[in-house]
Amino acid sequence: MSHRPSLLILSFSPIRSDPRVLKQVKLFSDLYDVTTCGYGDAPDGVVDHVEIPREARGWVDDKVAVATRRYRRAYWNTQAVADARPKLTGRRFDGILANDLNAVPLALELKPRFGVHGDLHEFAPKEKDDDLRWRLTVAPYTRWLCRTYLKQLASVTTVARGIADQYEADYGVKVGVVTNAAPYSEREPAPVHSPIRLIHSAAGQRYRKLENFIELMKDAPANVTLDMIVMPNEPDYVAELKAQGAGVAGLTFRDPVPYDRLVDTLAEYDVSMTFLPPTNFNLAHALPNKFFEAVQARLGLIIGPSPEMVAILEQYGLGEVVPDFSVESLRSVIARLTPESVAAWKAAAHAAARDLSSEAQQKGWEDAIAALFAEFVPGD
Structure with missing residues (x-):
């Protein structure tokens, strides 16, 4: 039995090429037993990986369910969710880091011992609010997801203060900020080119x-x-x-x-x-x-x-x-x-x-996951 907490990082994205999620993997694989679930091959440093087929869409595509506001059906029929759900059901994790709103309900259903942290990469209810059809169909579904699930999360982060403020105002959850900073690079500025x-x-x-x-x-x-x-x-x-x-x-x-x-x-x-x-x-x-x-x-x-x-x-x-x-x-x-x-x-x-x-900016993630595992006892 491991003496470290087990953490599932769940993301409906190709993790090896997803900068934000890859930073989470690198940060936490030194601290916890990290399993990832996403598209493509396993990233380096994890103890296990659950692969979702690349052709399985990660966002809602049951147009009938969305149009008739049968939102639970719409969510669980999402291709990536439907593929990942049976692969993860029955597995036990001490905590889950769910990336983006579409991963949150599945993460909560898995009932990790110490809860779920949600990292929301955008303000989902207005993600495509420049598109009238999206505003009339998908936006009500994303608002339902937020109302139904966000308050069940142990903690939440997002990418910018303005987005965090909007989540807090609309859904009454406290939201921290972890920017999309890049890892520190040791280099000197190059001379200015001409032109x-x-x-x-x-x-x-x-x-x-x-x-x-x-x-x-x-x-x-x-x-x-x-x-x-x-x-x-x-x-x-x-x-x-x-x-x-x-x-x-x-x-x-x-x-x-x-x-x-x-x-x-x-x-x-x-x-x-x-x-x-x-x-x-x-x-x-x-x-x-x-x-x-x-x-x-x-x-x-x-x-x-x-x-x-x-x-x-x-x-x-x-x-x-x-x-x-x-x-x-x-x-x-x-x-x-x-x-x-x-x-x-x-x-x-x-x-x-x-x-x-990113090394200076990731404290929000570190603190949130450390708080999640505050009561973890090795060998328990």
């Missing part, structure tokens, strides 16, 4: 309006170039972007790289543009991975007026805030770039890198 090298790394989703960057580069100053790394989330949209960008001077599309190589790749550049038009609630409160990855790569940052990012950028002097989300305002900021200003931002990122690393 200045800009980078934007993003999920290829239409609501992110990535075409703005193509418009930017059609009339950009000659002293900058822009590379875009776009994940193929919506392949048709990504193909459209590449067609629009063909022949635009200074613009290059670069293939995605594995997460463990991303910071090294970013370090080849000078400035990361983390510019996210607030097309829905979660983007309005965005504090994304790419913001923190840029800091670890020792880049400057150009961001829109997203409040979560603005607060940190201004505290540490990491770059410049564009006053609005127009291409014209972004172009104006780009036109003022100098090697000296970019070098100062890169130096500020270097000074802030430890404070803004």
Whole structure:
């Protein structure tokens, strides 16, 4: 019998390539007997892994049940839930860390000895509130999940203070914050290139309006170039972007790289543009991975007026805030770039890198899971 608590990390995602969940695995596998459940192969360091087929959807797809508000049926018919449930039923865990709202009901049903911690990666009830059909059909279902299950959790964390405040206001649960900070990277800022090298790394989703960057580069100053790394989330949209960008001077599309190589790749550049038009609630409160990855790569940052990012950028002097989300305002900021200003931002990122690393930011998880296991007795 192990002398350490057993912890299930449950996530309907490919854990080996999910930055947030992978950080949880690395953090807790040194402290507890960690079992993971998710898509794909087992991550390093775990004692066991329960694999969910990649084709099993992790979000609700029983349209009849959703339309008729038979929400319990809708949840338990979700493909990933239906696959994982029999594989996990009968197994005993001391605690469970459930990633995202769609993992919470299953985690609670498994009845771990000391309870469930929920890590909510977005504000689920408004995840796609820019889509009318989603607001009318899926949003009521996600609100039901929140009302029914959140208060049963032992503790809750999320990615940004604005999202935490909304959960607290709407559902009466206390929510801590663990940002999407990247692991600390030991490096020095690289000299500023000539021309200045800009980078934007993003999920290829239409609501992110990535075409703005193509418009930017059609009339950009000659002293900058822009590379875009776009994940193929919506392949048709990504193909459209590449067609629009063909022949635009200074613009290059670069293939995605594995997460463990991303910071090294970013370090080849000078400035990361983390510019996210607030097309829905979660983007309005965005504090994304790419913001923190840029800091670890020792880049400057150009961001829109997203409040979560603005607060940190201004505290540490990491770059410049564009006053609005127009291409014209972004172009104006780009036109003022100098090697000296970019070098100062890169130096500020270097000074802030430890404070803004995942190692410094993960205390919320550490404390929550330690509290979960406060009454654990080895050999009990």
